[in-house]
Amino acid sequence: MKQPDLFSLSRKEGFRRFADAPARQRPETLTRMQIRALGDDAAEDYHDSRHDWHANFGIVQTPQLDAIHEDLDQIVASNRQDGDRIRSAAVIDALPGLGKTTIANLFARTFHRQQMRRLPTVTAAGHERIPVFRVGLTSNTTLRTLNRMICEFYGHPATDRANAATLASHALDCVLSCETQLGVIDDIHFIDLDRRDGMAVSNHLKWLANELPVTFIYVGVGLAERRFFADGLTGKNVALAQTARRWTRLGVDPFRLDTDLGRRRWRSLLKATERRLVLAEHRPGMLVSLADYFFERTSGHIGSYFTLLMRGCYRAIRTGTEALTRDVLDAVRLDEASEQARRQLAAALAHGTLPSALGDAS
Structure with a gap:
């Protein structure tokens, strides 16, 4: 039995293997x-x-995939602001089993290939160029674990003992040094806005969007129903929510x-x-x-x-x-x-x- 090509998209080496893999050879029909x-x-x-x-x-090019990729391309291409400006983000929000993660990963792969075709593999400062980072959240994600996951994608060595603030600084350094332009964060529905640590992670996502000069693509299930775009606020406080003004929601419909x-x-x-x-x-x-x-x-x-x-x-x-x-x-x-x-x-x-x-x- 042939062993599958095992890798993780949450590490730069695995994502590069995914992005650079040649088309699989189809067996002959006997x-x-x-x-x-x-x-x-x-x-x-x-x-x-x-x-x-x-x-x-x-992958089959479905109408759902094509439509969202067109929207994502528009969002990313228009986010050419300098570092002092906040970039808008995209969020793919739909029910399970509709291909959300696949759509996001394929867009990230295409973006990676485009950037690596046009730009040198090494930045002007001598760092490895990494156009995209991608992480997936867990059910117990905290500020520290989120920052650590971003650092681990890049292979940063100082992730074991550093606190949340230090890891956030390392994550920023990685993004700037590697000239990353796109960040994909999957499974954000694991953030529970009814819990204090969940709200802290949600607020930290805003901080990352403010400080990291990248376009974020978030992926999750039932985010509108979870009041994610209202930052978990209710009543008059909903008007104070930033997410609904910064995130463009892209839905995926079943056939x-x-x-x-x-x-x-x-x-x-x-x-x-x-x-x-x-x-x-x-x-x-x-x-x-x-x-x-x-x-x-x-x-x-x-x-x-x-x-x-x-x-x-x-x-x-x-x-x-x-x-x-x-x-x-x-x-x-x-x-x-x-x-x-x-x-x-x-x-x-x-x-x-x-x-x-x-x-x-x-």
């Missing part, structure tokens, strides 16, 4: 007869290469079947992904013919869709079916949210209260 002719060991290696491909075959455009987009997703499958019995149009079934199983959430696709491909190879049939996919268990919604969606599709994904297909 017929059943050709697979049988390989022999046991060669066939096992071939199957393993296909498992690896299906788990990592790349839908209740409009002609939504159904076309859903079919386009299936068409785009089925072209990448490496299965002996797969034929064009097989996924699209199951468009209603895939929606029933995933509720239009792209994270659940790709999980079903990857697990289904694995099962199709292991069982020798070599195609994504309904029987193969029925044997795949998905996330609990999708499983709970499945019966209701199936009934809506069966009774016509939810239009079929193939209803307006030409």
